[in-house]
Amino acid sequence: MNHxxxxxxxxxxxxxxxxxxxxxxxxxxxxxxxxxxxxxxxKQQNSQQTFNWxxxxxxxxxxxxxxTGAEYLAQIIKEMSGGRLNIKVYGAGEIVPAxxxxxxxxAETAEMGHGSAYYWKGKNPALQFFxxxxxxxxxxxxxxxLYHGGGMELWQRAYQPFGLVPMAAGNTMVxxxxxxxxxxxxxxxxxxxxxxxxxxxxxxxRLAGGTPVNVPGxxxxxxLQKGVIDATEWVGPYNDLAFGLYKAAKYYYSPGWHEPxxxxxxxxxxxxxxxxPQDLQAIVRNASRVANQNMMLEYVARNNDALVSLIxxxxxDVREFPAxxxxxxxxxxxQVVADVVGSDPFAQEIYDSxxxxxxxxxxxxxxxxxxxxxxx
Amino acid sequence: MNHxxxxxxxxxxxxxxxxxxxxxxxxxxxxxxxxxxxxxxxKQQNSQQTFNWxxxxxxxxxxxxxxTGAEYLAQIIKEMSGGRLNIKVYGAGEIVPAxxxxxxxxAETAEMGHGSAYYWKGKNPALQFFxxxxxxxxxxxxxxxLYHGGGMELWQRAYQPFGLVPMAAGNTMVxxxxxxxxxxxxxxxxxxxxxxxxxxxxxxxRLAGGTPVNVPGxxxxxxLQKGVIDATEWVGPYNDLAFGLYKAAKYYYSPGWHEPxxxxxxxxxxxxxxxxPQDLQAIVRNASRVANQNMMLEYVARNNDALVSLIxxxxxDVREFPAxxxxxxxxxxxQVVADVVGSDPFAQEIYDSxxxxxxxxxxxxxxxxxxxxxxx
Numbered sequence: 196m197n198h199x200x201x202x203x204x205x206x207x208x209x210x211x212x213x214x215x216x217x218x219x220x221x222x223x224x225x226x227x228x229x230x231x232x233x234x235x236x237x238k239q240q241n242s243q244q245t246f247n248w249x250x251x252x253x254x255x256x257x258x259x260x261x262x263t264g265a266e267y268l269a270q271i272i273k274e275m276s277g278g279r280l281n282i283k284v285y286g287a288g289e290i291v292p293a294x295x296x297x298x299x300x301x302a303e304t305a306e307m308g309h310g311s312a313y314y315w316k317g318k319n320p321a322l323q324f325f326x327x328x329x330x331x332x333x334x335x336x337x338x339x340x341l342y343h344g345g346g347m348e349l350w351q352r353a354y355q356p357f358g359l360v361p362m363a364a365g366n367t368m369v370x371x372x373x374x375x376x377x378x379x380x381x382x383x384x385x386x387x388x389x390x391x392x393x394x395x396x397x398x399x400x401r402l403a404g405g406t407p408v409n410v411p412g413x414x415x416x417x418x419l420q421k422g423v424i425d426a427t428e429w430v431g432p433y434n435d436l437a438f439g440l441y442k443a444a445k446y447y448y449s450p451g452w453h454e455p456x457x458x459x460x461x462x463x464x465x466x467x468x469x470x471x472p473q474d475l476q477a478i479v480r481n482a483s484r485v486a487n488q489n490m491m492l493e494y495v496a497r498n499n500d501a502l503v504s505l506i507x508x509x510x511x512d513v514r515e516f517p518a519x520x521x522x523x524x525x526x527x528x529x530q531v532v533a534d535v536v537g538s539d540p541f542a543q544e545i546y547d548s549x550x551x552x553x554x555x556x557x558x559x560x561x562x563x564x565x566x567x568x569x570x571x
Numbered sequence: 572m573n574h575x576x577x578x579x580x581x582x583x584x585x586x587x588x589x590x591x592x593x594x595x596x597x598x599x600x601x602x603x604x605x606x607x608x609x610x611x612x613x614k615q616q617n618s619q620q621t622f623n624w625x626x627x628x629x630x631x632x633x634x635x636x637x638x639t640g641a642e643y644l645a646q647i648i649k650e651m652s653g654g655r656l657n658i659k660v661y662g663a664g665e666i667v668p669a670x671x672x673x674x675x676x677x678a679e680t681a682e683m684g685h686g687s688a689y690y691w692k693g694k695n696p697a698l699q700f701f702x703x704x705x706x707x708x709x710x711x712x713x714x715x716x717l718y719h720g721g722g723m724e725l726w727q728r729a730y731q732p733f734g735l736v737p738m739a740a741g742n743t744m745v746x747x748x749x750x751x752x753x754x755x756x757x758x759x760x761x762x763x764x765x766x767x768x769x770x771x772x773x774x775x776x777r778l779a780g781g782t783p784v785n786v787p788g789x790x791x792x793x794x795l796q797k798g799v800i801d802a803t804e805w806v807g808p809y810n811d812l813a814f815g816l817y818k819a820a821k822y823y824y825s826p827g828w829h830e831p832x833x834x835x836x837x838x839x840x841x842x843x844x845x846x847x848p849q850d851l852q853a854i855v856r857n858a859s860r861v862a863n864q865n866m867m868l869e870y871v872a873r874n875n876d877a878l879v880s881l882i883x884x885x886x887x888d889v890r891e892f893p894a895x896x897x898x899x900x901x902x903x904x905x906q907v908v909a910d911v912v913g914s915d916p917f918a919q920e921i922y923d924s925x926x927x928x929x930x931x932x933x934x935x936x937x938x939x940x941x942x943x944x945x946x947x
Binding site: 473 | 647650651652653706707709710711712714715716718719720744745746747807808825826827828831848849850853854857858860861863864865867868869871872873874875876878889891894897928931932933934935936937938939940941942943944945946947
């Protein structure tokens, strides 16, 4: 389904919703099987109804941080709803492959999905801004933009043509820069490199002369070990240790200039979401905010132990990208962003909002968080 | 009520809870007025019961970020509970004065309170660790320690003798260093200074030769204007602008070495909390996590505009503390912490947990967040 087809589908849905609103004026007894009208009947009438949903994910079942983050979201929804909304979580490939969950939820194969927006750049390149931007916002800034800077409204507009309601449901904070089997001493060392790196960061690698590929997390280790790819980034020490990436690459570079605070998402089929009574809608929205924060805090709590293990037990060579490599990547990142926003007025609108917010939060953080981290 | 009295009171409560558990084995119909037994009856039996609670706060009613943060917490609890748990928020002084809310909730005058743990250092100096520590954790680290590093369990133990259940319900992130009417060029400039600065930071000022006082936020401006105090810190640009502190002091110093990520709290009377069915308990716990994150994100979104207004419209002179002042304050901070932990084995246990977590998160953040903020 492309963007135009999605828009047509959405227009049909809007028309059906309009009918649903009209139908709600009949007696509840005569139309309580009408899914659209449920949103318009009172909370009390729905409050004991039980909903059983499926959540499809781009992660291996129960993968630390990401897969367990999806399970955590389902669990707190169940607890807060007193068992009225039960969500069964499926790993990548259990119902649909990792990169088909967006279409699957749009098509109502499942009610909910858990992934990250840059996986859907084939639908619309602008969606990548809702994951992360190279040299862009940190996790706290990204969340502040989404909840207090207009970002969430833009994201909702971006997913609306597909009949999906997006929510932020996790964040990695600043990632690591990736696993390599050679030193990166200049940008030339990236030429010819076939590397797993998604989103805008991947396009930066392409401009630097490399070949970005996207591989689901669960296939990463084998791809790297078999030489299908030369290098990869994933998340950070806690997650990268779990995949055993240190067995297939020697150098581990920091920091993740390409993913400084990546938002993980859950999205809900709009019709399914509208069928929930208002209290359950509020529970889903707030649970996603708890899950969003919780995943990031789990990384804060776990990454250093994993890093120590990688260095001391697995002899990983941790390096920092040289300053001139960073400068060149910064220039290429600006080009990549310019290409995306030049192609589409909505992409320009999203980026203007993103960049305007970032300029202010950066100025404040230079005086507060950054100044403090440098002096403590 | 001192610590010993609170312990005695708690032993009585435990005994009453024991009776409550025993009573729950009678039929529900015969004991459904027993508050303690409600926790043991099933969710379904309680699910339509409505609870009307009071929340007392240390903030002026609807004060930006802090007071509105308490209102936001009440609002999302109401939405998620479908109106089954309604909490009316009171500003400082409406029912009880700001610094009496801890005792008021312990005494069941209100079911809930909203403040910060360092306000209760008179009960037990160790409680200050649950607000913030000079040169200690940032907001993300503090939350990661609380939720994933054992901090919350310690906080629960610390409030348990008072019959209170603590939750983190807000964070300021790195604060500003305060408002002064003279330049701070050396630590000697702090001598003789009467400054509003709470918690451990206040004790550092005392060692530096100043006089720390605590004044509720709502009284700050008048105290500073009338010369009752010579200097003050409060939170950061967004909050400090709202109090008009720029009208009573010229120099605004950064960064807030004394409050690098202060946790705001809500606490619930234990008996009231146990009277809720499990789904409402889950809603209160998760709502506090949403409110915790939301307050901090509001500061990220609002502080820079306020700072620009302070500088451009109100001619505030923003300065950074000189490096040798910071070094001296760091030494004094270590002394203050040593005094607190030396007095009490439980304080030592809390601090060991805090400091152990910080050492790891700092090592990871030096490679990730800090490295990234310095290069972007």
